[in-house]
Amino acid sequence: MEQNGLNSPEYEIPPELKAQVAITSLDKIYNWGRSASVWPLMFGLACCAIEMICAAASRYDIARFGMEIMRPSPRQSDLMIVSGTVTKKMIPVIVRLYNQMPEPKYVLSMGACASGGGPFKEGYNVVSGVDKFIPVDVYVPGCPPTPQALLNGLMKVQEKIRGEPIKTARWYKKGPDLAEIPVPMLGPDLIDPRKITLIQNGDKN
Amino acid sequence: MNTPAHVQSLDLSARFPGAIHPDTRPGYSGWLVENANLLEYAIALRDEFGYDYLSSITAVDYLPEGKMEVVYHVYKTTGGAGLVFKVQVPRVDPIEVPSLVSIYPGAELQEREAWDLFGIKFTGHPDLRRIFMWEGFAGHPMRKDWHEPYFEEEGKPFKSRWPEGQLVMAESKNLYADNIAYPHGFNPASQTFDSEKALYDSLQIYQKEEIGLDTDHIIVNMGPQHPSTHGVFRVAVVLDGEQIVNLKPVMGYLHRNHEKIGERNTFIMNMPYTDRLDYLASMSNNFGYALAIEKLMNVKPTERSEYIRIIMAEMTRISNHLFLIGTLLNDLGAYFTPMLYALEERELILDIFEAVAGSRMMCNYFRFGGVARDFPEGVLQKIKDLFFERFPRKIEEIDRFLSENEIIRSRGIGQGVLTAEDAIKYSAAGPFLRASGIPYDVRRAEPYSIYDRFEFDVVVRSNGDIYDRLMVRFDEIRQSIRIIQQAVKGLPDGPVMALKPMYQVRVPPGEAYGRVEGPKGELGFYVISNGKPNPWRYHVRAPSFINLTSFGPICIGQKVADLVGVLGSIDIVLGEVDR
16 A cells, blocks of 8 residues: 555554554545546447457456456446547537546547547548547547557556545536536538537628 | 450440440540440349459549549459449439449449449439438538548648648638538528438338237437447347347448548558558558559569568458457357457467557558568568467367357357358358358459469358358468468568659559458459549448448348347448448
8 A cells, every 4th residue: 555655654653553554545545446446438439449459458458457347338437438530420429428427537538530630630521639529638649559558548547536636526516517518410510519609600700 | 554355355335336335545444334224234244244243333523524433343253353334424413323233232332322422323222321421411522522621732742731841730721620611601500400310211111011919110229339339330220029120230430531531642641541441451451452553553563572461461361350259259248258369369460560560550561562661580480480380279279169169159050141142142242251152252263462372272151140150260260371371481582672662653544443352351442543643533342331231131030139249240340331
């Protein structure tokens, strides 16, 4: 436990109890528990999903991080790994999945396509980055990122989780963060409901 | 130059006087058929001359000439060279061409693709809906006069990037700071959007059984977020209890505009994009594209690079089939354990790819006239160790664990049967076709590269069910190991590139269709060059996409639980289905 920095040194523990007692703060123990059991959403989009599967399989073994339980249902998962090109046809589904995930939830954008469109950015059916619609916590570069890179990204997610104090945690507060993200519509092109006035005035400007 | 004599051999112009002309444009081959005689001609080809296998349908937009062309490639399942014929129609809406679905049912999805992307109406098509884009999308994006929201120039390299490199973000040039564009005067607040209506309407069309209890049928959507659809594939099924009475595959969730981007790219720029088609088999995709362009350029790869290509392509096949064995077993209920065994072996192949090409999955290794670089030191020994020692043993081990398993046998044998006639009819390809008893393998039927020098068997099984499809994969791995062993033994010394390294290649005008036997089936690249640095048309005949044509027919009548197994045994990769 001492290696994890959980045991706070400022309290004196009698030497005969050192083996039995640990003194820590609620934040630390709470976040330690959360960060060691992040359940990703089993959700593959494109090429990067194959590397995600490799990261979960024999050689790279994501289970070492407490993440081997990939849940196909968004209701049971904490982390969405957006692994691949996000298309306009797919983004309403992704937003809906994100809305269905319970707080606290995290998004890891895996690879160039999910982070910014990547090599397919100019395509007419490609969304230039999933962060145009949902908030992203960690970006992993690469095309596709190797499983090592993904594991490094997952460790960054854990780092972020460990640094969040409960007092200010956004999922215990009311506020704009908790509002659902409006689901985009498929019209003559992708319509983001947040941009409707911009689209209405688009031609006039 | 690009017109092999045999392609021109079947001359039916005497039989259809005035309706059929040889395609005499420089670099082109095949026949131009009049729109009115297309059906007659196709029936004659299929019934009298044995061209029973429709490999590819695609459209080409000849904007300067004011013409739209539909290109058909047909083959004989007994082997040999194919026949190309084309229909030209004026480029004025509505563009109408008779549908070939009644003659070659394998045309169904491909004609829908041509309708979606080019706006060619196939009259007589049973279910002509958009396939990649949603209903209601404005325009037909592959037309040459349709420009995407981030449009800069017709062809790369863009002046904004090269040589000065005055790069601005694409978003900053767009009105909405995003990859979107709307028709003039569009007001989203005044209307509602329903892109799904056409799908549900078409799902209602099926043969209702009159016998027995009258029960309500329910529609179940599986995907695009489903663990066993192998990506973002969606199936809409109509169920009568547990039984499937109608099924429509819905795709386009990964349609990332491969072809449109490919036509903006220069020829060599497309090589890394082909990696991302079937991302489990990037070396095979490189192979097909390199073959097509080499045909156009009339370049012959060096002897050593030919052998390296064969070794790489066969290693890709093994790694792909290993992945399939893992995922199919997942689908059949053996959650993740067989996958761990299969991926353990696949990683060893990926190690070799990484050593040779620098990347595990996206190899980008082939070049026109050879391969990018020679084997680094020690790799050949690694390949020898793997394929003379470890793999033959490991494949038998995996086979022993799996193929006698009671659950696999009862979930596989007799399930999802595709008969031999149907397999040809629906243009199935690859292991999927061979499991139905058709010994058709492009490596033997029309040998490319140096496959005619190797000894191997065309694997075939006769029942066409899930179990046989799994077994075909095992047998193919064994044959691939045989080929690699021969290729490693015969690997000559010498250069690996026939041409000098070039920033851009010069490709003479003309058309070429390069096809290889990829791990999923016949992978074809249809490329048209007009002498400019960018291809005028770049089309991919994607085996997993066309294999899905028969997915509906084989599932109807099955239980809904077997749907997953059937889909797994077809072996699709969404990057290739949607492109």
